[in-house]
Amino acid sequence: MLPLAASDASLFSPEFLPRLPQRLVEMILTNLGAAESLVSIAGFLAAAGTVLAVFLSAFALLSLIERKILARAQNRIGPNRAGWFGILQPVADGIKMLTKEDIVPAKAERLLHLLAPILIVLPSILALGVIPYGREWTPLPLELGLLFFFAVGSMTELAIFIAGWASGSKFPMLGAMRAISQMVSYELPLMICALGVIMVSGTLSLPRIVECQGGFHLGFIPAWNLFTPWGLVAGLLFYICSIAEANRCPFDLPEGESEIVAGHMTEYSGFKYALFFMGEYLGLFAISGLGITLFLGGWQAPLPGLDFVPSWIWFFGKLALVIFSFLWIRATYPRVRIDQLMRFAWLCMIPMSLLTLPAAAIWHFTGRGALSWVVTVPLLAVPWIITAMIFNRRLSPATRHYHFAE
Amino acid sequence: MKLPGMGLLEGLAVTGRNMIGSFYKKERMTTVQYPEERAPISPNFRNFPFLVYDGDPKTGLRCTACAICEKECPPQCIYIVLERDENGKSLKRPKVFDIDLSVCMNCGICAEVCPFDSIYMDGEYELSTDDRFGGLLFGLDRLSKSAEYHMKLRPEQASAVMARRKADEEKKAAAAAAKLAKARADAEAKKAAGQEKGGEA
Numbered sequence: 001m002l003p004l005a006a007s008d009a010s011l012f013s014p015e016f017l018p019r020l021p022q023r024l025v026e027m028i029l030t031n032l033g034a035a036e037s038l039v040s041i042a043g044f045l046a047a048a049g050t051v052l053a054v055f056l057s058a059f060a061l062l063s064l065i066e067r068k069i070l071a072r073a074q075n076r077i078g079p080n081r082a083g084w085f086g087i088l089q090p091v092a093d094g095i096k097m098l099t100k101e102d103i104v105p106a107k108a109e110r111l112l113h114l115l116a117p118i119l120i121v122l123p124s125i126l127a128l129g130v131i132p133y134g135r136e137w138t139p140l141p142l143e144l145g146l147l148f149f150f151a152v153g154s155m156t157e158l159a160i161f162i163a164g165w166a167s168g169s170k171f172p173m174l175g176a177m178r179a180i181s182q183m184v185s186y187e188l189p190l191m192i193c194a195l196g197v198i199m200v201s202g203t204l205s206l207p208r209i210v211e212c213q214g215g216f217h218l219g220f221i222p223a224w225n226l227f228t229p230w231g232l233v234a235g236l237l238f239y240i241c242s243i244a245e246a247n248r249c250p251f252d253l254p255e256g257e258s259e260i261v262a263g264h265m266t267e268y269s270g271f272k273y274a275l276f277f278m279g280e281y282l283g284l285f286a287i288s289g290l291g292i293t294l295f296l297g298g299w300q301a302p303l304p305g306l307d308f309v310p311s312w313i314w315f316f317g318k319l320a321l322v323i324f325s326f327l328w329i330r331a332t333y334p335r336v337r338i339d340q341l342m343r344f345a346w347l348c349m350i351p352m353s354l355l356t357l358p359a360a361a362i363w364h365f366t367g368r369g370a371l372s373w374v375v376t377v378p379l380l381a382v383p384w385i386i387t388a389m390i391f392n393r394r395l396s397p398a399t400r401h402y403h404f405a406e
Numbered sequence: 407m408k409l410p411g412m413g414l415l416e417g418l419a420v421t422g423r424n425m426i427g428s429f430y431k432k433e434r435m436t437t438v439q440y441p442e443e444r445a446p447i448s449p450n451f452r453n454f455p456f457l458v459y460d461g462d463p464k465t466g467l468r469c470t471a472c473a474i475c476e477k478e479c480p481p482q483c484i485y486i487v488l489e490r491d492e493n494g495k496s497l498k499r500p501k502v503f504d505i506d507l508s509v510c511m512n513c514g515i516c517a518e519v520c521p522f523d524s525i526y527m528d529g530e531y532e533l534s535t536d537d538r539f540g541g542l543l544f545g546l547d548r549l550s551k552s553a554e555y556h557m558k559l560r561p562e563q564a565s566a567v568m569a570r571r572k573a574d575e576e577k578k579a580a581a582a583a584a585k586l587a588k589a590r591a592d593a594e595a596k597k598a599a600g601q602e603k604g605g606e607a
Contacts, residue, residue, distance in 0.1 A: 072428045073421040076437045332421045333414070388411075 060090035073331035100270035112166030119159035120279035134312030175263025179254035186244035210298030224297035230359035452527035468524035475516035483509035
């Protein structure tokens, strides 16, 4: 983290653009003669500020884009009155949330009621810090980055329960119970899929996991973890679990409006509700960022000749695609019931994710080539097809015979 | 064989078609952006009544203030005052014709019973006002609209009315012409008979 001389032109190249605020702050403070510790602290604050600025504006933009894309899927135009194509709609929403009266129920625990929204936003922002966004830009390059991510992510579930309990009324309590049971059940397959990646890459450090996915097979197929047999299954499972972790449709039972008012967020209004909203979307960014890092090769380019494009553009492009797929899924699928949800997690996702572990091991020890594919694919496909057939037969409704109508 | 999970992809294809098609296909984007655009109203839509005039709003008004609509109106929202000259003779047009829109229930009975094709149901719905009492009391100036407006609003009904009125006029003209011809023929015959008599005498 040494300060560079002002004549260093590469400081302003596109690849280094995300680092610019941090380097500028460090340079300015060093030239002013500040102490070493102050310079590094200020540098870290600048890096954190960059992450926050990028993701908070992405959150605002996403709230508008989500509404417009959902609208297009429903044959209507989204918000288009607030500015050119509705671009000022997040501003209008922000003003609305900030000027609303902050109502706390009489039976609520005031301190916990205040604490819960803060505790939801905090882990999401912390988790955003360990993800490698570019070749040169991991705000917090920890050796145990993945472990830190999951540890911090568990705080979200606790915060949801605090929100439900502290509201002091029935709907939030029920919603919070459902929310934590859902999040805990889907956390297991999430971590087991991540375990496969850790096994193959041999490290918990996220920047190094991305570097392990460099290179190309056959000249043009990238060596991402998604394009391996176990990675395909693990990546798909990770994708489904991340939808469930972020409480999004079709797994948004805790906050579905027609089911339980707003679940754990019922008794929150104004800025606290905005913080819940923000925590949910930032958590979505964090977990999709992690999925991209683990399975989609992070900031690696998809084709050999495209290295001139800065790496963080690849990362954010992949993030945009993943988020678009989340929106598409939200527009398409109905909500699952709580029993269907739990059955799916425990009876389908966990066995399949457990299968990816020996599959990853076998793939690695048979040389990671064509032979590995031939051996690993049946190991994964056969149990899936058998399980699916059992589920289809057991859970599909029987054909009805109408005795009197025919 | 249908693999498990194929239905999910078919669902995604349906919404995907909607998403892409909404940009260039009219049937996948049915939003009418009010107030810049208006949805077309159907020919049978009726709102509040209006009075028809042919040509001039003062002299071409078809209404003769017979007050049948005033009598037949169920909530009695019409108020008519006949215009009389100095001698008290009726001039067959209304001096005052008020409809209270806050009372009118858009039933259309006034249009059904009018014998002079003069009151019909309008299709205007943007009538909001902030004056609860006077703003919804429509007088003769706001109720009179031209026959061309009627034609544009309800082409079928208006053309049927115009055709019927034209046929009636032609029949009347033909009857008047026949009467005139008959009178002229009678006068001719009388003159011929008188000449003969005069010639003989």
